[in-house]
Amino acid sequence: MRLDLHLHTAASDGAWSPAEVVRGAAEGGLDVISITDHDTVAGVRPAQEVARDLRIHVVPGIEVSSTHGRTDIHVLGYFVDPESDALVQHGAAAGSRRVDRMREMIERLEVQGIDVSYEAVLRAAGPDGVVIGRPHLARALVEGGHATSVWDAFDRLIGDDSEAFVPTHLLEPTAAVELILAAGGIPVWAHPPADLVDTLLPEMMEAGLRGLEVYRPRPKRAQVLRLESICKTTGLLVSGGSDWHNPDRGGALGDFFVSADEVEGLLHAGGL
Numbered sequence: 156m157r158l159d160l161h162l163h164t165a166a167s168d169g170a171w172s173p174a175e176v177v178r179g180a181a182e183g184g185l186d187v188i189s190i191t192d193h194d195t196v197a198g199v200r201p202a203q204e205v206a207r208d209l210r211i212h213v214v215p216g217i218e219v220s221s222t223h224g225r226t227d228i229h230v231l232g233y234f235v236d237p238e239s240d241a242l243v244q245h246g247a248a249a250g251s252r253r254v255d256r257m258r259e260m261i262e263r264l265e266v267q268g269i270d271v272s273y274e275a276v277l278r279a280a281g282p283d284g285v286v287i288g289r290p291h292l293a294r295a296l297v298e299g300g301h302a303t304s305v306w307d308a309f310d311r312l313i314g315d316d317s318e319a320f321v322p323t324h325l326l327e328p329t330a331a332v333e334l335i336l337a338a339g340g341i342p343v344w345a346h347p348p349a350d351l352v353d354t355l356l357p358e359m360m361e362a363g364l365r366g367l368e369v370y371r372p373r374p375k376r377a378q379v380l381r382l383e384s385i386c387k388t389t390g391l392l393v394s395g396g397s398d399w400h401n402p403d404r405g406g407a408l409g410d411f412f413v414s415a416d417e418v419e420g421l422l423h424a425g426g427l
Contacts, residue, residue: 157412158187160214160421161231161345161368161396165281166198167218168288170401173202176408181209183409187427189214189233189396191345194249194325195286196237214425217242217338218345220249220323221331223355225315228328229345230359231368231394232335234425239338246286249325253287256321260292263319264312271295289313290400305403328355329362336363341424343368343394349378352385360389366421370395372411392421 163169164176171179173190176198180188190202190213199215206213217232235242261273271292279294280287293308302308313319326334335342343366344359356364369382370393386393395413415422 156186156415157184157409158415158418159185159396159399159408159412160187160189160216160233160394160418161191161218161371161398162188162408163192163218163398163400164190164198164202166195167192167286168290168400170403173198174205176399177202177205177209177211177213179408181206181211183407185211185409185412187212187214187415187422189216189231191216191218191231191396193218193229193286193288194220194253195246196235196242197246199237212427214427217335217340219245219326219331219334221326221328222322222324223328223351225322226348226351227315227323228331228348228351228355230328230331230335230364231343231345231396232338232340233343233394233421235335235338235340241334241337245334250286252323252325256323257287257292259321260289260313260319263321267318269296269301269312271299271301275299328359332359332362332364341365341392341421343392343421346371346398347382349381352382356385356389360391364391365424366392366394368394368396370413370417372397392418392424394418394421 164173190198192198203213219230221228275295276291280291293305296302296308332342345368397411
């Protein structure tokens with residue numbers, strides 16, 4: 156069985172609609188996927204509807220944004236209830252905050268002599284876009300001739316260390332964990348930064364964190380071994396996924412996958 160438990164759709168900052176992601180995953184030989192859009196579950200039900208006819212299982216998920224200092228900390232929620240009041244309220248708050256954040260980033264770019272409009276960002280997000288993020292701004296910068304590619308836009312203009320960067324500032328990491336628990340889900344720390352694991356892990360576990368995303372494409376062997384060791388000693392569950400957004404970022408769906416054995420504990424905890 157092949158699984159990819161970290162996929163994005165156009166509901167947040169992915170390039171494809173939920174239906175296109177499911178079809179691409181099926182064509183790529185995946186058996187189980189999780190739709191984990193940023194701060195929204197809008198893509199889950201559409202993906203599940205398409206999956207019924209394609210013999211592929213869609214785990215309802217979300218990637219909740221939180222901030223520690225100036226660092227964005229993302230917490231994956233697996234097996235959440237898409238109709239949860241907690242997630243509906245979070246989605247509304249996240250949408251409003253991300254609009255404010257985007258406008259602030261646009262203002263910071265303008266100070267640098269780079270003119271890009273909020274309307275251009277909305278056009279880049281497309282009709283399926285529920286959550287506005289930096290990839291949409293990057294596309295608008297490319298379309299406006301300010302960058303040669305999305306990667307160039309991030310490298311020079313809107314990356315974490317740039318003058319235009321504004322942290323999301325939605326929740327604290329522990330609150331992200333608690334939100335997922337309130338939605339009936341299993342909270343798993345996504346791509347945990349190596350320099351923050353020791354600092355943040357105890358308080359996130361105290362809040363109810365249940366797992367770490369251990370397996371990702373092109374990982375550093377030492378980091379994988381360290382995360383595996385932490386999971387063994389703490390009893391945390393193991394997850395893995397490609398963090399796929401589009402064909403130009405990470406290749407085709409199915410190029411990366413984890414086996415059922417590698418994430419057995421998580422699947423069992425979710426009832427699969």
